[in-house]
Amino acid sequence: MxxxxxxxxxxxxxxxxxxxxxxxxxxxxxxxxxxxxxxxxxxxxxxxxxxxxxxxxxxxxxxxxxxxxxxxxxxxxxxxxxxxxxxxxxxxxxxxxxxxxxxxxxxxxxxxxxxxxxxxxxxxxxxxxxxxxxxxxxxxxxxxxxxxxxxxxxxxxxxxxxxxxxxxxxxxxxxxxxxxxxxxxxxxxxxxxxxxxxxxxxxxxxxxxxxxxxxxxxxxxEHYRMTGGRHGLVLGQKRAVWDEAREAMARDRFDGVIAYPAAAEKWHGPVDAIVESKAEVATFARMLGFDRLTVCGG
CATH class of the missing domain: 3.90.550.10 (Spore Coat Polysaccharide Biosynthesis Protein SpsA; Chain A)
Incomplete structure (x- = not known):
């Protein structure tokens, strides 16, 4: 059964x-x-x-x-x-x-x-x-x-x-x-x-x-995470974030988004994690199964 x-x-x-x-x-x-x-x-x-x-x-x-x-x-x-x-x-x-x-x-x-x-x-x-x-x-x-x-x-x-x-x-x-x-x-x-x-x-x-x-x-x-093989988009803190994000999205498909607070407020879609540092980016990328990261405005 x-x-x-x-x-x-x-x-x-x-x-x-x-x-x-x-x-x-x-x-x-x-x-x-x-x-x-x-x-x-x-x-x-x-x-x-x-x-x-x-x-x-x-x-x-x-x-x-x-x-x-x-x-x-x-x-x-x-x-x-x-x-x-x-x-x-x-x-x-x-x-x-x-x-x-x-x-x-x-x-x-x-x-x-x-x-x-x-x-x-x-x-x-x-x-x-x-x-x-x-x-x-x-x-x-x-x-x-x-x-x-x-x-x-x-x-x-x-x-x-x-x-x-x-x-x-x-x-x-x-x-x-x-x-x-x-x-x-x-x-x-x-x-x-x-x-x-x-x-x-x-x-x-x-x-x-x-x-x-x-x-x-x-x-x-180690254990609380999705299985790997996913591609994540990171929205950073620099001015170029939106130009770089548009270029990245024209090239690739992403399975989720990690963003710094200011970028998260302006992002048009769901944000999987809001972070304050590169260390937090790495931590949440592991949790979300992001083996690949494209960083925009980093």
Whole structure:
């Protein structure tokens, strides 16, 4: 059975973190480098612009989009829309067997054994010790249709009660609705969090600090990147930048743009990274898989 490995991308106003197509593409590249199973990579989103065309776009079911609880609102991520994965008819939307993985992740080694599990549901173990932490929603593996009560029994009143007992949005509801005893991943399986001393093969960053904030770290820089072979355009700080850019674009096709702040403000298209120094250009070029760089106004 083909395994769908999917992520979600949506825009949440005032959220503490903004995710983009770039994060989806880097995530997909890491999955491809480190998984040899029979897989399909997908993204559940209504923001498909810029996402690599090899990634299947799944139209979001659109349920529970604006729902917030009193204890978990504002800049905190609200992920109740993901509960659609527990619908009894989920196979027709997501696939017969699927993995859902958050975008704030670094994949650093082969993940076949992590994903090739026999259980009908596997989820990350708790992020912290204590009664308010039962599971972590950063990743789950399931057979479509497993635990349909998670979706069927969901309500705002139930979400409020779950939020009182557990931390998170959909994560709190999963802890409440599933109860104890589900199969989990842990450090022993190679699944870690940024706060763990062991790096792991899959390392999630569920807090404020994300992988792209840690590119000065050699381990993150080595693994959090797109696959190479791409050509990047760098928009520098000198007056000649626009004349040189026009000439470059007439000659070549570019896979992305890195720009200094002033050039980024005037650029007519998307900018993948805004930088302040040559060192940052090199760092982001590696992350974006730019083996070739054309520097204009440098």
């Amino acid at each position: 083909k395994l769908t490995i999917l992520t979600w991308l949506w825009r949440q106003p005032q959220s503490r973190t903004s995710f983009t197509a770039m994060h989806v593409n880097i995530w997909a590249a890491m999955v491809r480098r480190h998984c040899t199973l029979d897989i399909e990579i997908a993204c559940v989103t209504d923001m498909p612009d810029g996402i690599d065309p090899s990634i299947r776009i799944i139209t979001p079911p659109g349920e529970f989009v604006g729902l917030q609880t009193r204890r978990w609102r504002g800049q905190r991520p609200n992920c109740y829309r993901r509960l659609a994965m527990f619908r009894s008819d989920a196979a027709g939307i997501f696939g017969e067997r699927f993995v859902c993985m958050d975008l704030d992740v670094v994949i650093a080694g082969n993940i076949d054994a992590i994903l090739d599990r026999p259980e009908d549901l596997v989820i990350c173990g708790p992020s912290q010790e204590g009664p308010r932490w039962r599971y972590n929603g950063s990743m789950l593996l399931m057979t479509a249709g497993a635990r349909p009560h998670v979706y069927d029994d969901f309500s705002l009143a139930g979400a409020e009660e779950a939020s009182r007992l557990f931390v998170g949005s959909d994560q709190a509801w999963l802890g409440y609705a599933l109860g104890p005893g589900e199969a989990t991943w842990s450090i022993a399986d190679g699944v870690t969090r940024a706060s763990d001393s062991e790096m792991g093969r899959i390392r999630f960053y569920p807090g404020h600090v994300k992988p792209w904030d840690e590119l000065a770290d050699a381990w993150v820089s």
